[in-house]
Amino acid sequence: xxxxxxxxxxxxxxxxxxxxxxxxxxxxxxxxxxxxxxxxxxxxxxxxxxxxxxxxxxxxxxxxxxxxxxxxxxxxxxxxxxxxxxxxxxxxxxxxxxx
Amino acid sequence: xxxxxxxxxxxxxxxxxxxxxxxxxxxxxxxxxxxxxxxxxxxxxxxxxxxxxxxxxxxxxxxxxxxxxxxxxxxxxxxxxxxxxxxxxxxxxxxxxxxxxxxxxxxxxxxxxxxxxxxxxxxxxxxxxxxxxxxxxxxxxxxxxxxxxxxxxxxxxxxxxxxxxxxxxxxxxxxxxxxxxxxxxxxxxxxxxxxxxxxxxxxxxxxxxxxxxxxxxxxxxxxxxxxxxxxxxxxxxxxxxxxxxxxxxxxxxxxxxxxxxxxxxxxxxxxxxxxxxxxxxxxxxxxxxxxxxxxxxxxxxxxxxxxxxxxxxxxxxxxxxxxxxxxxxxxxxxxxxxxxxxxxxxxxxxxxxxxxxxxxxxxxxxxxxxxxxxxxxxxxxxxxxxxxxxxxxxxxxxxxxxxxxxxxxxxxxxxx
Numbered sequence: 042x043x044x045x046x047x048x049x050x051x052x053x054x055x056x057x058x059x060x061x062x063x064x065x066x067x068x069x070x071x072x073x074x075x076x077x078x079x080x081x082x083x084x085x086x087x088x089x090x091x092x093x094x095x096x097x098x099x100x101x102x103x104x105x106x107x108x109x110x111x112x113x114x115x116x117x118x119x120x121x122x123x124x125x126x127x128x129x130x131x132x133x134x135x136x137x138x139x140x
Numbered sequence: 141x142x143x144x145x146x147x148x149x150x151x152x153x154x155x156x157x158x159x160x161x162x163x164x165x166x167x168x169x170x171x172x173x174x175x176x177x178x179x180x181x182x183x184x185x186x187x188x189x190x191x192x193x194x195x196x197x198x199x200x201x202x203x204x205x206x207x208x209x210x211x212x213x214x215x216x217x218x219x220x221x222x223x224x225x226x227x228x229x230x231x232x233x234x235x236x237x238x239x240x241x242x243x244x245x246x247x248x249x250x251x252x253x254x255x256x257x258x259x260x261x262x263x264x265x266x267x268x269x270x271x272x273x274x275x276x277x278x279x280x281x282x283x284x285x286x287x288x289x290x291x292x293x294x295x296x297x298x299x300x301x302x303x304x305x306x307x308x309x310x311x312x313x314x315x316x317x318x319x320x321x322x323x324x325x326x327x328x329x330x331x332x333x334x335x336x337x338x339x340x341x342x343x344x345x346x347x348x349x350x351x352x353x354x355x356x357x358x359x360x361x362x363x364x365x366x367x368x369x370x371x372x373x374x375x376x377x378x379x380x381x382x383x384x385x386x387x388x389x390x391x392x393x394x395x396x397x398x399x400x401x402x403x404x405x406x407x408x409x410x411x412x413x414x415x416x417x418x419x420x421x422x423x424x425x426x427x428x429x430x431x432x433x434x435x436x437x438x439x440x441x442x443x444x445x446x447x448x449x450x451x452x453x454x455x456x457x458x459x460x461x462x463x464x465x466x467x468x469x470x471x472x473x474x475x476x477x478x479x480x481x482x483x484x485x486x487x488x489x490x491x492x493x494x495x496x497x498x499x500x501x502x503x504x505x506x507x508x509x510x511x512x513x514x515x516x517x518x519x520x521x522x523x524x525x526x527x528x529x530x531x532x533x534x535x536x537x538x539x540x541x542x543x544x545x546x547x548x549x550x551x552x553x554x555x556x
Contacts, residue, residue, distance in 0.1 A: 059438050059554060062393075081539075085538060090389040090391055091391070093380035093390065093440065094380070095381055095394075118442050119443055120443065
């Protein structure tokens, strides 16, 4: 697979390490829950449960042997076709993180 | 029809005119007591033991393709029970004991061959870890032996013993481990289940699971609705897809694992071997091909085919372990889809919906587990209690911190 890096252009997927579903960017805020149990539930779901779709999947790749940036790659898990590559930081900022 | 040596001779003398199909191809009935989703090794074994050991009737197995066309038809055929942790070892030892009696039990030649498995070690630390693992196995009633370098050299003189970085120092051996003709396992269970009245329904994909009042009432399929009192899902690889019909998210990702076979060679490896310095395991089929594999590709996939980097990585592992295979040609490679769970161990458990049971998360160790998985799943579905060897394989082990993580990798499925 070739990942079309937003800055560096097409790079072999071997240069990257794979983390998993891009939903892992949205770690729950442990202090924002009414009870410890609710926080525990949210963290359980965040850490252990996955959508694991057959088809389009947004996922986190780390350019470990490159510029060490985190990318959000939209890839089809049935065909391995990559349709979109973005910097994870851009995705996060668009959603209002780090303000 | 019972198979026997006498039968083969009698058929040979009469022109092989008496053989019949090994199982029927029935139309689905409107309802069953038990529906097993998934006609692979685990699903067929579940149906077989439900009928034979737990004396249940009105059972159907629903398969979206053909019987045994998934992972039971595309693995590296290894059986063993060399696990370390308490949650795993009794289960896999139970499975190995079932393998030992399987062919007599279901009257089918599955070519169970206990040719021994060795796990090579290359450092003092690895030797200590294997000593501990061997002791854990022995404490659970399995067999284990620690071999030194000379004993391994006597068995496989061609290995790369004096590699400067990863010299082979010895191995952990389980003599009762070995290989089994994988397709014959599916066929044997299918035939055994069919003989006991189980309907094996192929080309029947489950498209929905119906519930009412917190209970399962049946499944929608490409061949219409089929009612059921109890539904067991055994579709490892596609577990998340099937369980999404009841909006269940599972603690697993689907990954592709590749395996390879070389051209036929003269007898070279009479057992099963795993490399301790890279991820590479190999055995030799009865036709002479070296059957080997390594790591999963490492990204979510339902594609049943992998990419070149892992092919290269596996080949490098093979070359560094036994340089003599360098001139052998690769005949075939293929990929299968694994349920990679969050701790590398499987789940055999009830769900929150009454009458809906789940079996999956086998990572890439599902084949050796086939008999015990079927038995324990049948036990759970009939009694609503886990089998004594499978009490740890629960959904809630993640919530309770009772993970069964043999490799100690944490909640990162592609590292197990």
